[in-house]
Amino acid sequence: MLLLENGHPVTDRWSYATEGEALGTGPVIVPLSRLSEGLGRSAGELGVMLPVDESVSVLRGALPRLSLIVITFPVFRDGRAFSQARALREHLHFTREIRASGHVLPDQYEFLVRCGVTTVEVPDNTDLPVWDRALHQFRVAMQPSVVNEKPTGFGLRRFLPA
Amino acid sequence: MSADTMIREEVVPVNRQVGLYAYDQVDRTFLRERIDQFRDQVARRVSGELTEDEFKPLRLMNGLYLQLHAYMLRVAVPYGTLASRQVRALARIAREFDRGYGHFTTRQNIQFNWIRLEDTPAALEVLAEADMHAIQTSGNCIRNVTSDEFAGAAADELLDPRVHAEILRQWSTLHPEFTFLPRKFKIAISGSPQDRVAARFHDIGLIARPGPDGRPLFEVFVGGGLGRTPIVGTKLRDDLPEEDLVAYLEAILRVYNEFGRRDNIYKARIKILVQALGAEDFRQRVDTEFSAMDRARYRLEPALVQAIRDRFGVPAFEPEGDAPALLAQARKKDRAFDAWVRTNTHPHRAPGYLSVVVSLKPAGGIPGDATAEQLDLLADLAERFSFGELRVTHLQNVVLGHVRQDRLYEVWQALSVAGLATANIGFITDIVACPGLDYCALANARAIPISQKLSSRFADLELQREIGALRINISGCINACGHHHAAHIGILGVDKRGEEAFQLTLGGSGEEDASIGQILGPAMSEDDTVDAVARLVDFYLVRRNGTERFLDTYRRIGTAAFKDVVYAPA
Ligand code: HEM
Ligand code: SF4
Numbered sequence: 001m002l003l004l005e006n007g008h009p010v011t012d013r014w015s016y017a018t019e020g021e022a023l024g025t026g027p028v029i030v031p032l033s034r035l036s037e038g039l040g041r042s043a044g045e046l047g048v049m050l051p052v053d054e055s056v057s058v059l060r061g062a063l064p065r066l067s068l069i070v071i072t073f074p075v076f077r078d079g080r081a082f083s084q085a086r087a088l089r090e091h092l093h094f095t096r097e098i099r100a101s102g103h104v105l106p107d108q109y110e111f112l113v114r115c116g117v118t119t120v121e122v123p124d125n126t127d128l129p130v131w132d133r134a135l136h137q138f139r140v141a142m143q144p145s146v147v148n149e150k151p152t153g154f155g156l157r158r159f160l161p162a
Numbered sequence: 163m164s165a166d167t168m169i170r171e172e173v174v175p176v177n178r179q180v181g182l183y184a185y186d187q188v189d190r191t192f193l194r195e196r197i198d199q200f201r202d203q204v205a206r207r208v209s210g211e212l213t214e215d216e217f218k219p220l221r222l223m224n225g226l227y228l229q230l231h232a233y234m235l236r237v238a239v240p241y242g243t244l245a246s247r248q249v250r251a252l253a254r255i256a257r258e259f260d261r262g263y264g265h266f267t268t269r270q271n272i273q274f275n276w277i278r279l280e281d282t283p284a285a286l287e288v289l290a291e292a293d294m295h296a297i298q299t300s301g302n303c304i305r306n307v308t309s310d311e312f313a314g315a316a317a318d319e320l321l322d323p324r325v326h327a328e329i330l331r332q333w334s335t336l337h338p339e340f341t342f343l344p345r346k347f348k349i350a351i352s353g354s355p356q357d358r359v360a361a362r363f364h365d366i367g368l369i370a371r372p373g374p375d376g377r378p379l380f381e382v383f384v385g386g387g388l389g390r391t392p393i394v395g396t397k398l399r400d401d402l403p404e405e406d407l408v409a410y411l412e413a414i415l416r417v418y419n420e421f422g423r424r425d426n427i428y429k430a431r432i433k434i435l436v437q438a439l440g441a442e443d444f445r446q447r448v449d450t451e452f453s454a455m456d457r458a459r460y461r462l463e464p465a466l467v468q469a470i471r472d473r474f475g476v477p478a479f480e481p482e483g484d485a486p487a488l489l490a491q492a493r494k495k496d497r498a499f500d501a502w503v504r505t506n507t508h509p510h511r512a513p514g515y516l517s518v519v520v521s522l523k524p525a526g527g528i529p530g531d532a533t534a535e536q537l538d539l540l541a542d543l544a545e546r547f548s549f550g551e552l553r554v555t556h557l558q559n560v561v562l563g564h565v566r567q568d569r570l571y572e573v574w575q576a577l578s579v580a581g582l583a584t585a586n587i588g589f590i591t592d593i594v595a596c597p598g599l600d601y602c603a604l605a606n607a608r609a610i611p612i613s614q615k616l617s618s619r620f621a622d623l624e625l626q627r628e629i630g631a632l633r634i635n636i637s638g639c640i641n642a643c644g645h646h647h648a649a650h651i652g653i654l655g656v657d658k659r660g661e662e663a664f665q666l667t668l669g670g671s672g673e674e675d676a677s678i679g680q681i682l683g684p685a686m687s688e689d690d691t692v693d694a695v696a697r698l699v700d701f702y703l704v705r706r707n708g709t710e711r712f713l714d715t716y717r718r719i720g721t722a723a724f725k726d727v728v729y730a731p732a
Contacts, residue, residue, distance in 0.1 A: 055420075077219060077302070079342025083419045086339050090456055107203065107220055114338035127211065137199060140192050142335040144459045152188060155332055155470055156408070156460075 003099075004120045007109075007132035014047055014068060029070055032058065039065055047097075052080050056087045063092055071117070073102035082115045089116035089146040106134040110160075114145040136162065178475035179245045180549035181314055181563065183328045185293040193290045196297060196336075200224045201283040208280075223303065223341070225296025226282055229601050235259075235277045235285060236299040241309035241327040241351075242270035242554040246541040249552055251292035253537035259285045264537065266522060266530040268594055268645055269348070270308050270554040271299055275601055297335060302343045304334035304415070308350045310358045311555040314477075315517045315563040317509035320371045321353035321378055325471045326407065329462065332470075333408050340415050344422035345430035347415070348387075359556065360672040362386045362395040363648060365432045366414060368407075377464070378404040384414060384444070385436030388642040392678045393433045396441045398448065404467065406452075409460040413452040417444070477549045477564050482514035489567035499574050501623065502585040507570070508561075516570065518548075518562040519555070520577060521584040521592065525621035526614050529595045530558030539580050547573050557594055559587065589626040590634060590699070591617045594645060598638030598655060599662070605638035607655025607662035607688075612636060615692050620699075629699055632712045633671075648672035650713045651695060652679040664691040668698075668724055669716050680721060683729050694728045701727045 003012040017023055017030045023038060029047035030038040032054065038046045039062055047068030050059065059069065069088060071081040081100065088094040100112050101121045109131055112120060122131065141149065141158045149158035178184050200220075207217040225236040237252065244252075252272055256264045259281050260274040267273055277285060289295055299306055307327045314322040330349060334340070340347070350359040351368040361367025367383035380402040386395025402410055414432075421439070423429045436444045493500040508517040520540065523529050532540070540560060544552040547569050548562040555561055565573055577583040586592050593616060596602070598609030613636050620626055635649035639656075646652030652667035663685035670679030686694060699712070701724065706715045716724060 076216070077342055078424055079302075079339070079419060080424075082339045082342065083416055087416075091454055105216060105220075107199070108342075111336075111338035111341060130206075133202075134199075138192075138195050140188050141338075142192070142332045143337055145338055148459075154186075154188070155329070155466060157188065157332070 002122050002124055002126065002128075004109075004122055004128075004131055005118060007135040009128065010119070027067070029068060035062055047099075049101075050084060052078065052084070056084050056092060059088075060092060063094060066094070066096065068097045068099060069094065070099045070101050073100065073104050076103045076105050076108060082111060085112070085115040085117050086146050106131045109134045110138060114141065114147055114149075116146045178473065179551070180475040180477050181243045181324065181551040181553075182245055182474065183240075183324075183470065184473045184475070190290070190293070193293070193295055196224075196295070197283060197286045197290055200286065204279065204283060219301055219342070222301035223298060224282070224286070225299035226277075226279075227300055228603075229275065229597075230599075230603050231601070232275065233277045233279055233282070234601070235274045235282060235296055236267070237272050237274070237289060237294060237296050238299045238306040239270050239272060239294075239554050240306060240331045241313065241324045242311055242556075243309075243313075243324065244544075244552045244554065245292075246545045246550045246552070248292045248294055249537050249541035249544065251288055251294065253534040253541070255285050255288055256534040256537065258288075263531055263533045265528075265597070266532065266554050266558050266560065268556050268558060268596075268643070269306065270311075270556055271306060272554070273597075275597070300346070301341075302345050302347075303341045304337065304343075304347045304349065307331050307334070308348070308359055308364075308556060310352045310354055311519075311553045311561045312358065312508055312517050312563070313353060313553075315508075315510050315515075316354055316356075317511045318356050319354040319511065323351040323353035323368075323370050325467065325474065326368070326370060326378070326380075326404075327351050328470055328474075329408065329467065330411070333411075340419060343415070343419055344424045345427065345432075347418070347432065349411075355674070357674040357676075360386075360645075360648060360676070362676040363388055363392075363645075363672055364395065366411065367395055373401070373403070380404070380407060382410065385433040385441075386676075387431055387433040388645055388647050389431065390428055390640050390642070391431075391433065392642070392647040393437065394676050394678065395433075396436055396444075398441075398445055405462050405464075406457065406460075407462055409455065409457045410448075410452055412460055413448045413455060416451050416455075417447045421447070475549070477512075477551075479512040479515060479564070480566065483568075485514035485567040489570055492571040496571075498585070499571060501627070502574055502583055503570065505585045505589065505627075506583075506587045510564065512564070514567055515564050516567055518565050518570070518573060519587045520560045520562065520582050521586055522559050522582075523586060523592050523617065524581055524584050525591065526618040528610050529593050529613055532560075536580055536582060539576070539582070543573060543576055557592065559592070585623055586626055588631050588633075590620045590629050590632040591626060593617060593634045593636065594649070595636040596638050596643035598636070598644075602638060602643075604641060605655060606640075606657040607638050607664060609636045609638040609644060609653075609655060612653065612664065612688050612691060615688070616695060619692060619696065629703065630709070630711060632699070634695070635670075645672065646670070647678045648676070649679060650711075650716070651698065653691060653695075656685045658685050661687070663687060666691065666694060666698075666728065668721065669713065671713060682721065682725055697727050698724060 027045040045067040227234040350364040352359040369381040373379040382399040383395035553561040595609040595613040599605035636653040637644035637646040666682040667679030
């Protein structure tokens, strides 16, 4: 698994909690069912996986302690996680990393980022230039987003960052 | 060059077009970049890097369907309005990439049924040169926004809805959050109390009117639709202010995206969600979202709306003069012309003008088909007589919006030569039909041949005038693309032990008295169905009161009597 940020591979300092094992002290991503266990740790950064059929509000109380939220696409056609990412930013004002996991296509990269996603997990054998191009191919969008791109001064249009 | 510098170069586009939003360089750049993306996707599909399953939603985003025999390209006609040069571009696509014709649909779009996958990027280039595209004409996204074919012209209109249709077109175009919805999403908008867009049969239907301070207010209907489960939409708002239009639609779409069903495509439309939750619960969820969201981000300031409005050309009407008198003279001299004026024109708000409906339903013809030559002629006529503007109707005809009454005779003569002057608008042969089994992989039965048989059977215009307003719609299967539920007489193709057969539905209407047609009885063969329609019409002619329409007689007398006419002939 590779991790992309802004179109390029970056080192992933996080690890997913292993079932049946203690959480350790490093940066760890827990399933929602182990959230309170994670919050009970005395040290170490905490990330959580938000199931696609959960409302983001289940994370409200834990939010100040979370450094990372992982959203999931069971299949690329299932667009619910776009709304989850947007709601985390817009309703819960979450400012740290949102990571997209599961089945996503490069052609969705721009949409993910505009909904507030920071990083994307992609397969090891993926064609990296395709992802980079998919993100930087476009210079304008036709509507505002939670990323607050610069208005073009006409209509609802926005300039996408280069 | 960055988009930043481009917008400074061209603040207001020079070529404003009547009835249509004028693209600037930013809009054009946007289209170019998206075509480049699609060319890249086609290449990745051809190389095998994309599976068909992965390629499908991407090609659908670009209007490319795989049909029975070939790919079909569906081109968006925003709010149904086309400029002459765009009509010529469509004619060129028909000629160069298809078999010489195109097909107008009930959603005011045009389809080309014989496109090769490898040719699609080139066809999209031709479209882009004319500021057109096929984005979001299919797929589970917000589809092309439809509007009133008499927008900006109708005497009964309160507000030209196309400015807001354009705002919604822009807002919904490649919307990052709403491009992978549970199912497709259709929005229609009208600015007339006379609902000509079937607002109550759309995922969202909007009816605009000016408020007390002159700023627009919107009635909002949600969860209407046809298909397998026909439902008349629920009214969510009576007086949504203009500034909140986009924010409120965002809220509806967010609720739908989160809660709409994804496990069964037949239960995935928003209408099913509204029914499952109940109108009140659904409204509450929308309101909760609406009050929690950052509304300022989506606010439509008056200046923003005005800037979009300024991109629309406005027709410079000439004074009435003696146009009505000259028209009256011509009508007196030529009875065929007089009959055509009576059926194929619509009252205009400007004195001395009329809107003309050009029938794409000649006797025995295929509803909605237009050849490249006819398209070129329509482009010429629009240029000469209607400020270069042509509209597509949701009944598969086209409209010249603003024709001076003293030029009407010339228009009629030119149309007659091209076989485009059939005086049958609103009559029994003004049939709507889906592509059916001739093209569509989902079909049970062919919709086109039965439509042609009915059209031939009732070809006599005297007879049609005698019958009066009667709407026939035909769908080749339960998906109801031909809107048979919304027709006075609906015809539905079904599979009867491997044979093509047809069911009749009676009493539907897509207008402000919206209702859903009721199934009359068991399915019949094509010829028996045509005979049954003829018997229904005869019965109506005998039983009607005065000038009652077929629909009114049916509503008054009830199903049983009509059923006997079909199934228990004396
Ligand atoms: C091969 C071509 C086509 C296919 C495969 C297709 C497929 C479908 C399907 C599956 C539905 C049901 C969707 C649902 O309600 O969940 C549907 C509905 C519909 N389609 Fe098509 N269609 C095709 C062509 C057309 C054409 C040519 C038109 C217009 C003439 C059209 C306009 C519509 C409309 C208006 C509905 C009504 C459903 C609603 O809005 O509630 N489609 N189509
Ligand atoms: S109604 Fe059925 S047959 Fe007709 S176009 Fe739609 S899916 Fe095809």
